[in-house]
Amino acid sequence: MVASFPAVSINYPRGRFDIELYLNFMKLVGQNQDFRIQYDSLHRLFLLPRPNSSQTIVAISVDPPIRKGNTYYPFIICQFSNDEERTLELDISDEALKAKNDASSGRPTEKTMEGTLPDVFAKALRGLATAKLTKPGKLPDVRRQRLCRPCVFQGR
Template sequence: KDSLMEISFHIPNTNTRFVGDENHPSAQVFRDRIISMADVGPGGEEAVVTFDGIAILTPRGRYNVELHLSFIHLQGQANDFKIQYSSVIRVFWLPKSNQPHTFVIVTLDPPIRKGQTLYPHIVMQFETDAVMDTTLSMSEELCNTKYKDRLKLEHKGLIHEVFVSVLRGLSGAKVTKPGNFRSNQDGYAVKSSLKAEDGVLYPLEKSFFFLPKPPTLILHEE
């Protein structure tokens, strides 16, 4: 199933329908016209919070991750993705055994596309002990009305915990954590392989999750 994710337009300054000037070029006039007619917010809305230099294993790269009111923005050196919260199905919060990193996986439907490859799971890797102290770029009124009991303006703690908390509050997505399973080394996962790829397998309450690549979610019912 194909999904149209983005359309790019070139608006010549010589056009006669969307006439601009030095301070307000034709492309800006065209953009403003679309926003005035469509039920969308401007793509340049301020980020609620930004996480800089996050390692993402799929699609691979290091990205600045911005959480906006209605979408996630992944901004890397070579790639740029905007993901509506309506596409976020679930968030998985999975610590790596005996390593100073924590996986946070954002599961999407529809998936994002890079070239001919679809990515239904965004696999982020946070330093487990890294901390942050931030105030969300959101009015107190909005926080206390639309996001009441889901968000707070002040966040201080481990980066991956802050990320999951804010993402859950903005998107409403459910968060899955490890259940009661522990390996003989008291870890949350066991070493495994999928075809030619080595990785770890997380036994969860209703599924198994193989990481890091290819990230594969296997429901118990399957």
């Protein structure tokens, strides 16, 4: 196991899971069900801070989607608190880390990461899965002083 994140609140599929990151796959260990997801099936990561809240959502795009019962889940929505700072040391050899960095097209992954819990989780997963990470841009909502745009989901 390269890294682990215990008791992560996941909104979609609903539950609290321990997330274990391995060299070639990630594992969601829950009370009733476990999911094993190959890094090849992770396409994009989204780091989405919630406005007027101290929480950040990390959305993981999965193709083929994971299945729980008769329901398919194309995204895994993890919710983290911004209040918790974390230092993470990846338990990975230097050769394996160099191979992962050569395979990725983005920034190289560091062996030691520190910052808020959602940032550390997203960086570690981006480095191991070589998936693209999308963060909020620099286009602020001038009226409310936020880095987001208001929108309506399923509005009429």
